[in-house]
Amino acid sequence: MQIVKVQTPSAQYQIFAGTGLIDTLEARMTRILAALGRKLPKRLFILTSPEIWDLWSKRILSSFTNTPTILLLPAGERHKNLRSVEKLLREMAKAGGDRSSILIAFGGGIVGDVGGFVASSFMRGIDFFQVPSTFLSQVDSSVGGKVGVNLPEGKNLVGAFHHPLAVFADMELLNTLPDRELRAGLFESVKAGMIRDRALLRFMEENSARILGRDTASLEKVIAASIRMKADVVSKDERENGLRMILNLGHTLGHAIESVTGYRKLLHGEAVGWGIIAALHLGRKRRTISEAQFDRLMGLVYLYGPLPALKLNPQRLVDASAKDKKHRGDVRRFILPVGIGDATVVEDVTTDELLEAARYMLALAKALPEQVEVKVLAAHG
Amino acid sequence: MQIVKVQTPSAQYQIFAGTGLIDTLEARMTRILAALGRKLPKRLFILTSPEIWDLWSKRILSSFTNTPTILLLPAGERHKNLRSVEKLLREMAKAGGDRSSILIAFGGGIVGDVGGFVASSFMRGIDFFQVPSTFLSQVDSSVGGKVGVNLPEGKNLVGAFHHPLAVFADMELLNTLPDRELRAGLFESVKAGMIRDRALLRFMEENSARILGRDTASLEKVIAASIRMKADVVSKDERENGLRMILNLGHTLGHAIESVTGYRKLLHGEAVGWGIIAALHLGRKRRTISEAQFDRLMGLVYLYGPLPALKLNPQRLVDASAKDKKHRGDVRRFILPVGIGDATVVEDVTTDELLEAARYMLALAKALPEQVEVKVLAAHG
Structure with a gap:
């Protein structure tokens, strides 16, 4: 496993690249939160796409003692819009999400971008983790804090800078990548x-x-x-x-x-x-x-x-x-x-x-x- | 006129409270931008409500050499939602807004909250000024950087922390306040x-x-x-x-x-x-x-x-x-x-x-x- 540090004026966190990360997510997140003087919250959300979740839900969930609430975003750039953001925010509010809730964006670049923006705007910003599942999202979109969605007028015209608490780039996830x-x-x-x-x-x-x-x-x-x-x-x-x-x-x-x-x-x-x-x-x-x-x-x-x-x-x-x-x-x-x-x-x-x-x-x-x-x-x- | 300073880890700006401010907006904004080493951009947006704009447009516009693009948000809490945000963001994109564009939120608390959130998310954040027109928005909602909109599930459940470059609280605006x-x-x-x-x-x-x-x-x-x-x-x-x-x-x-x-x-x-x-x-x-x-x-x-x-x-x-x-x-x-x-x-x-x-x-x-x-x-x- 390799660890890369990101240090900007607004955030400081680590990116983990290796294998076996998805089997130990809860323990790793707990450790990162503990270093910030915090605990894993009661309400944990995982945003993912149905296809990705079908493949990996068992392994991911087996690492959690506290079962997270699953939010699904259909695959495809056409779902990367404000309508999806609103739908997800409402689901989180209905499920009792609060300011201490944490979101895990588990999927490709679109899940990361939408999930990051949802996290940046839910109750004016909650913390999130990135678990990128594609090569592109591991090397690019999960790094750097840019999150957001498209408008009909153009790509990524709405968004925020919102850094995750950590990124877990598990290469095993690439095994199923076409x-x-x-x-x-x-x-x-x-x-x-x-x-x-x-x-x-x-x-x-x-x-x-x-x-x-x-x-x-x-x-x-x-x-x-x-x-x-x-x-x-x-x-x-x-x-x-x-x-x-x-x-x-x-x-x-x-x-x-x-x-x-x-x-x-x-x-x-x-x-x-x-x-x-x-x-x-x-x-x-x-x-x-x-x-x-x-x-x-x-x-x-x-x-x-x-x-x-x-x-x-x-x-x-x-x-x-x-x-x-x-x-x-x-x-x-x-x-x-x-x-x-x-x-x-x-x-x-x-x-x-x-x-x-x-x-x-x-x-x-x-x-x-x-x-x-x-x-x-x-x-x- | 009184000047109050706000200084947070993420922002530092002044709130001006007095009279005659709306007749000198462009000059004041130019001075504030100059202190940041910047110029007034080509594309300036004013977000306001039709009622407020009817009352004050002449005086506001007379202070501008570069005519701003006007965006209207109908009055009322029921328009403080993501649908309005999307509509406004699209109008800004269509009007050629870019990262250097600046938005002026001119109106009550709803205009300030919606305008601030639009500014915080348009192209991942552009600068904005607050010109609060009600007593409540002058003493409360324009101060502190909280911006956002409601969900059907609750008030202000979506938003950001996004401070203005300055707030101009002109007491003359209160003359028409019921x-x-x-x-x-x-x-x-x-x-x-x-x-x-x-x-x-x-x-x-x-x-x-x-x-x-x-x-x-x-x-x-x-x-x-x-x-x-x-x-x-x-x-x-x-x-x-x-x-x-x-x-x-x-x-x-x-x-x-x-x-x-x-x-x-x-x-x-x-x-x-x-x-x-x-x-x-x-x-x-x-x-x-x-x-x-x-x-x-x-x-x-x-x-x-x-x-x-x-x-x-x-x-x-x-x-x-x-x-x-x-x-x-x-x-x-x-x-x-x-x-x-x-x-x-x-x-x-x-x-x-x-x-x-x-x-x-x-x-x-x-x-x-x-x-x-x-x-x-x-x-x-």
Whole structure:
């Protein structure tokens, strides 16, 4: 097991990454609360999705002497909205939840985001724990305190900064994760390596077969390094006033792809994968990376493909990206890779540049899925 | 003009109480932002209610060079819900609001509570200013950072702690306030005196005619003292872990009255007025106040009456108070007056004691409205 510390101006807590964590949840939570001079409350809520709960309820519940109240959120981005939040808050009020109640968000990124926002707003804020069940939620969304839901006008437009008391990233939960979701999640680790962790990047280049083959030691290494990178960035810039923005490498166009396709066609990590390709192209054009570095980084993206094919109008993508909330005032902000293992925030990317990057990406997305697939198969063998 | 400072672990800002503030809003906000190294953003939202806006829009808008976007929230507690929050958030997204946008909550307590919660959750939190337009919102709800909305299961069950960048309490706004609302609001000042400000209490005893007659200097004194008391308590205990609980004197049964009557029959301050009477009775029984002190404090409550008559089942009130979120775990908490100008939090009030206090209060509420009215008329003369 590895332990990563998060320390921001508003919170200080640990992220545990390893195996067997879900069998000892109550004891671990009790210990963490005791260190804060508190006890496990009477009313404990677990927010989860029906699918996840079917798989793991027995093992989770066997660790509890005090049976928690189960709240269910149906799977899917379309349930990540204020209506679900209201429904859950009302269930908690009806079940006798009070200010000392604690919520455990057990599931993927959507459960974590919705659960965190429910915890942040129930009676003006109760404590919560994160037990992320997908690769993506373990390395990304459970780290950093960003919680919230979507509006019809855009993704994550409503939310809060609300840190958990701890995160338990149990790798055993990944055993039931479909290959496609693992691959998609790994693009956040690819991103982590590109923006701030050269060693992780090299490890992912050299061990893609082991990682995609779910070798426990290799996966733990990737997960812990990804968490550590994000925890480090978040500890230095909790509210995304500066450094934290680099975490958005690949996300400007990634979010635009998700928005234009109604969040239905691609997994988040896949959209980010395509967004990274656009960012690499723009980096090459702006010479923040050389042609050789571009080739190397594109090779890394390919290793964790195949990315699903896309047929979209580039102008629509650019229009959608203008609505992204990373767009502050009239400034168009973009994250560019800098060499191998670094990144920078630029504020002056023009619509034409973005359009060209979108075109480059979409040409690949239309033409190259087979080639990408071949490369990945090779990496597996 | 008087300036009161609020300084909590999470925020530091000033409350301005005086006249002419609404004619100089833009300049004042610009100065406050400049001190934070920031500029007035392009997108400024004013959340207000149609009635308030009809009265004051011209004067408010004349102070702005950059015309704000107006968001309207219909008056009434029944609009203080998540549906209104969602509607407002969507309007802000559609109008191009971004992270740098600022919201001005201009209206009574409901506008402030809803507006504050909208500001706290839009894009995970934007800055806001409070311009409270009622006595109650000036002395109470705009101070302290508590924002939120109701659920069908109870009042203020959803919310956040989100402090404004400043509060502008312009007493001119009170000119259009109906007498009943002024009287109701004054019960929060009565409470302020009882729990922590003996000088305010004496001033309110000796000057009730001037205060109820809206003498500017007297009102400013009451408002500023009430704000100062609350700001002081909140600065010492932002999250209501201890001291801040004393602010709930009169609120345990006050909230229960509001809940049982569906928030329609009484104004909040009136319900608190009745709740204070119940608390005084319980204080007398527990001997935290003497009989003489009980009589003196009851006299003060009567001075600011008449409180509307009430016919309720005491058991229903007690049941409703158990759902109050000040009720932590199994402990029944209650705030008792201690002598003149002090209060304490007790954790062991039994259902029987509460029931008896409710019965005492309801007997008065059924039998004494005429007597109360006579006393008030006397005070006016």
